[in-house]
Amino acid sequence: MVQQVQKTKAIGTTLVDVKGLKVHFPVKGGLLGRTVGQVKAVDGVDLFVRRGETLGLVGESGCGKSTTGRAILQLIKPTAGTVKLDGVELTTASSNDIRRKRAEMQMVFQDPYSSLDPRYTIGQIISEPLENFKRGNAKEIQEEVANLMETVGLNPFYVNRFAHEFSGGQRQRIGIARALALHPSFVVADEPVSALDVSIQAQVLNLLQDLQGKFGLTYLFVAHNLSVVKHISDRVAVMYLGRVVELAKSESLYETPLHPYTQALLSAIPVPDPEVELRRKRIILEGDVPSPVNPPSGCNFHPRCWKAQAICREVIPPLEEKQSNHYAACHFPG
Amino acid sequence: MAANLLEVNNLKTYFYTRGGVVKAVDDVSFIMKPGQTLGVVGESGSGKSVTALSVMRLIATPPGKIAGGEILFNGENILDKSRDELTELRGSKISMIFQDPMTSLNPVFTVGYQIAETVKRHRKDVSNEQAWRRAVEMLDLVRIPDAKRRAKNYPHEFSGGMRQRVMIAIALACNPQLLIADEPTTALDVTIQAQVLELMKGLSQEFGTAVMMITHDLGVVAGTCQYVNVMYAGHIVESAPVKQIFQTPAHPYTVGLLQSIPRVDDARGARLTPIAGQPPDMVNIPQGCPYAARCPKVQARCRQERPELQLVGRGDQSAACFYPN
Amino acid sequence: MDTHDHKPETNASGFIAPTSNAVEPEFELSTVPGHENAAPIPEEAAIADSAPIDPKPKKSRTPFQESLRRFRRDKRAMISLIVILCIVVIAILGPFIYHHIGGLYKQQLGTHIIGPDVYHTYDHQELDRAHEMPSPQYWLGTDGIGRDILARLMQGMLISIVLAVVVEIVDISLGITVGVLAGYYGGWIDQFLARLADLLFAFPGLLFIILVAGILGGWADDTLGAVPVIGAGGNARLLLISIVLAFTSWPLMARYVRGQTLQIKEQQYIEAARTSGTNDLTILTRHIVPNLFSIVMVASTLNIAGTIIGEAGISYLGLGVRPPGASIGLMISDASQSLSAYPWELLVPSLTLVIIVLSFSFIGDGLRDAFDPHSKD
């Protein structure tokens, strides 16, 4: 199935389709541990990912990016909404069906340390999915592990080493090899380079891009670093407080952001160029991100938005196509 | 030319661990002028924090030890000062803010109290009321809304960005001449980072405070600093005015860093040029140039001798490399 | 690659005997990030940051093995471990050797030599040789009714050890099962554990044991007396005490395990395993339980000390091992009746008890320092 090697990016039909996704975590309180509220971590996310593309998902920490990724992979049960992978509805599938589906959807984790079991060797880590899905006998699996290690730029020689002997960047490669073991079509990469040093980030980003070309992978690339997301993504979705506020092609999002939050976010990124920094105008947002336990009414960005009007406080702006292929959730975009 | 505010000469700070001697800062020299903003960049473990802590004389001994060199602050060697003199110096003339504001604030006192205490510790003539008024004034200055009321709040009642602003208020309460900021915005989100950086920039200009801005984010350096030291494996490998660092980087490591980071204003899809390999093990840094193992321009000589930091013939720019760009 | 060989228990064999790679230069995990930068393999360094680490094709040390190395460097703990091993050997093998080289005594009814099988029967006493000091025949002297103190001591130590083992088996198996389920699934089982633990903490353990031993003691004598080895002689109640002690100690173990499970559960490798299609049972047995190993080892070692004291206390009160059975607590109890005249008879069992308990505590402390270095101060 993976042998259909694609060298150039052929972006095709919708592979993942998410509609109205909500994940609410109960807030326990009081003596008896009763539910006293809800963390609305994801509160109505709409997005879709096309076959072979990279969709970047950005936003500040706590806005629900990871939860979205995990809910799409059914690692958390969504409170509401639908998730379709290749046309198959996942939210209503049985846990057995989902386990079978896992071969097609994988995840690369943020933390290169806690994502690898300290008691497993590299070989055991990478072969775990292969054994779960009975991909061959012991010898075949062993060969496949060596292949995978080479694919991600690790020397198969170290197959019996334990993860703690590797550097952060190498550990991230191990995690990538594990994610690729079953030849998935869809990979959620949750901040795969955030924990790495700048000089190592580039190595891993390049690897992810190479692998995409080689295996025709579809990525949902989660990150809080907008420069990284822009670099790797075909399209970008911006999240704020549990919702997608803007979704567009990378170029048009970064050149003509329509949502005020995106505009502020983009202007806040420091650019490594003193000349540019001197010339730029910054939009400095007032205040902090509100708590997802009590999000503001209507457009939840309104307390910090300089364009807010009365309607913003009351009506939730839907994510609409404001320009061709450029979606925004704002009453007064542009 | 004004006298130097800070002059660090051949500073060596070592840690004696079970695994061996970690030469966290090895033969580092630089100067800071009054009111100047100096950026210190480098990967984690390159010795940025240890440099800052050495200047504050806050190196935990053991395992750490300042093994050599001198640190002249206003012409006086900090390494010769007594404990009392250091206490007097810290917080009043030199102050520091850290990456994690929560651990630097005392959770059992109100933030107003903590600012007022700092003021009183260094100015014996100040009354309680004056100190409190100063605390509220400082909170106002760092744009904590409703400062008068918020001064009576405890640290946990503030968000991460606000706590960092409280730290800035404490740090600046006594009008220090030097503020050392060790990754002050690394734990914050971009929009909050923008708030805090803007604030620091404004205040340091207003008060004429010199700032040593430690960060691993070249973007932050570009936007806030006048002069930059690039550190690698315990050494300063390049030192130059900010424009030159970004426009005509001289050291291969600086070049590598700039090529390996994606930029928002880049065209998409351009391939990054990563730096091969990884930073050396600090316990046994190979002889010769510490960057030799990863350097694309490496020659035989680089593995034998250690290059000194020297001018590259473009004004104030110097690099520790035999074959600078 | 042998993928079936990831049970950490295989490493546990290295617990006592040094493993083969113990001769390597030691380094602290935290300060030296692997053996990076050793002799680079050129073509590799270019493609990746995989600076080759130490090109010997052997299995390398896990963090677990690192901890074992730290433990082995702890002198106090190692000496304690040796002491405990000696005590185990003496308790098990001692009696079989002792009656050939000393410890001979004449049975009142006959004259033939009698082996260790009578140390816990009434046959083992010579009333005319009470309160003797150590001699070549009775190495540690005799007690008030002419019983060989060393013979009884060995028997007592055996009982302490058997008890400790039985209690720990129950403690660990119940503790891990309930603790892991409570931590992993939460829900009613977690509630149940919390309430049970509260109850046991609120209710004095000793009182509970006294109650049970008092009420069920007679039944134990009748029924459990039939169990060979432990049940023989007056030791029938030993089994009862074991069960009771285990019952009072496992909730604590379960709480430790639960806490640790909650932490492990949050690690991304658990989620990674789920993403890889690993089912819950496998996650529990292959990812969670192995990572509990160190905390369980520490907790159970420290618990053993308490168990042994508990047994001594109960026997001292006359609710545990009954005469003629021998137990350290019972010996202390007997000797304390003639304390002023024959302090030696009290000193021997008391000192033994102190040594056993301290050794286990030191081992426990050593394990904790080695496996959880952050909790040191």
Ligand SMILES: Nc1ncnc2c1ncn2[C@@H]1O[C@H](COP(=O)(O)OP(=O)(O)O)[C@@H](O)[C@H]1O
């Ligand atoms: N298991 C959980 N239980 C309760 N709250 C959670 C849980 N996971 C995440 N949250 C909350 O949901 C919000 C979104 O979290 P997350 O998706 O991790 O954000 P991001 O990845 O964008 O930083 C946060 O406020 C976080 O505290």
Ligand SMILES: Nc1ncnc2c1ncn2[C@@H]1O[C@H](COP(=O)(O)OP(=O)(O)O)[C@@H](O)[C@H]1O
């Ligand atoms: N207390 C310490 N004990 C041992 N080594 C230390 C200690 N503090 C720092 N180091 C070492 O010194 C080096 C430089 O550290 P640091 O200055 O904190 O780096 P950074 O540039 O990330 O701030 C690192 O290799 C670190 O391991």
Ligand code: SF4
């Ligand atoms: S809907 Fe209103 S409040 Fe929300 S972003 Fe648009 S203008 Fe601002």
Ligand code: SF4
């Ligand atoms: S001295 Fe040599 S190895 Fe070091 S940076 Fe310069 S060229 Fe590279």
Ligand SMILES: [Mg+2]
């Ligand atoms: Mg996240």
Ligand SMILES: [Mg+2]
């Ligand atoms: Mg630091």
